[in-house]
Amino acid sequence: MNGIRICRTGAPDVVAASDGRLTLSVPIQIKRRSGRKLVTLPNGEAAESRPWDVAATPMQLALARGHRWLAMLESGEAKSITELAAREKIDNSYMCRMLNLTTLAPDIVAAILDETLPLGVGVHELAISPPVLWAEQRKRIGVVGEELPME
Known part of the structure; x- marks a missing residue:
């Protein structure tokens, strides 16, 4: 079982293994804003704020x-x-x-x-x-x- 790896750069990627498993690579960047973590999408946009963050x-x-x-x-x-x-x-x-x-x-x-x-x-x-x-x-x-x- 592969662990989760956080990459800051790169493009999304899907790698198929010979036994049928898929490995999905999604680049994310986590920034701290006002004491909370904010996920930044690959295009640089921030994800929408959640109702409880307002x-x-x-x-x-x-x-x-x-x-x-x-x-x-x-x-x-x-x-x-x-x-x-x-x-x-x-x-x-x-x-x-x-x-x-x-x-x-x-x-x-x-x-x-x-x-x-x-x-x-x-x-x-x-x-x-x-x-x-x-x-x-x-x-x-x-x-x-x-x-x-x-x-």
Whole structure:
């Protein structure tokens, strides 16, 4: 069994052995970019970035913070919002607003993650006193009577 060999130069090649095995030679170049490895194709182009390599938006970070803090409260890791806010060194009201994001309708959460919220909708519209009913949440951001499009 042949091992993997990384060549930096050359052209792709296929070599057939007499016993029917094929050896495929694919030249690649690996570069380190911002702490991650990037595969460069033979023509010099970089491969497309993966979704998890793209930085999160402020709205996505706010949603993640809210869910993380809710999990800490539900697990008993923190006894109250006040205790958790002190531990995280943030204001109680900010923490409460981020926790409000955990009550959003699933299609609104998906729109945050997919970056497909209607223009002009920010954390303020979603996090400050969100309506309990999902239909009212949709109405507040201008999507009346139907769910946000999901792909």
